[in-house]
């Protein structure tokens with residue numbers, strides 16, 4: 080499925096628009112203003128993919144998906160967009176790369192990192208989160224094992240995102256030293272996003288990563304990538320299976336799953352809002 084065309088120009092320009100919703104007036108990117116104009120069914124599919132899946136479940140099964148734990152309003156999602164929009168006053172930029180924790184930038188602001196098997200779509204997801212900062216270069220590749228270092232990106236004065244090398248196939252030799260030490264010792268690490276490919280589900284290497292997050296008592300969140308590659312029925316089956324695993328086998332994992340696509344942008348706005356919230360930037364939520 081192609082990315083909605085209405086996004087392309089405004090996304091590049093990162094235009095701000097003023098919207099009125101009820102009695103409140105607020106500012107958002109032109110891109111999100113256009114999303115708000117979509118018919119309800121399309122908007123739900125794009126912004127709340129889990130909600131869209133839930134509609135196809137029998138009523139008795141609906142509560143299984145825990146989609147009301149993080150359930151922001153469209154206004155909150157619009158507000159969160161501004162953190163991810165590059166401007167002179169909100170500079171989004173690549174900071175540095177590191178192969179050892181003591182080479183990581185010394186920052187006090189909250190940090191979130193993205194881990195997962197090689198090729199699961201970590202760099203693509205970050206690139207998509209930065210679609211309103213097109214000058215930020217995030218390298219993606221078809222070849223697994225592309226990202227070799229921990230890459231730090233600054234989002235204004237608010238938080239830092241870290242793109243990690245992948246584990247499993249073609250992982251860098253120093254992966255364990257680099258990533259485990261980072262996860263265990265990085266003091267400003269606020270949340271770890273563990274990406275799982277929605278097509279193949281949780282694999283052996285993911286179980287090792289999950290065990291590591293549990294052992295280090297990290298608060299982590301499971302993000303299901305590449306949902307554009309799944310039919311609705313297949314995705315529903317995968318989501319229910321992964322949800323069951325999270326509910327029964329994990330302690331530190333956030334109960335709500337975040338399905339996303341870097342191709343259709345499905346789930347991306349909600350994830351931006353979640354990141355803005357957990358880093359303490361959407362205080363009213």
Ligand SMILES: Nc1nc2c(ncn2[C@@H]2O[C@H](COP(=O)(O)OP(=O)(O)OP(=O)(O)O)[C@@H](O)[C@H]2O)c(=O)[nH]1
Pocket residue numbers: 195196197198199200201202203204218219220221222223224225226227243244245246304305306307308339340341342
């Ligand atoms: N269809 C589809 N393809 C995706 C999506 N996200 C990533 N890909 C593709 O998956 C491949 C790997 O993407 P990357 O973002 O480089 O994966 P990575 O997890 O950073 O991989 P490493 O750096 O090697 O660990 C690329 O060919 C991407 O185009 C998605 O949401 N949908």
Ligand SMILES: [Mg+2]
Pocket residue numbers: 201202203218219225226242243244245
């Ligand atoms: Mg990568």
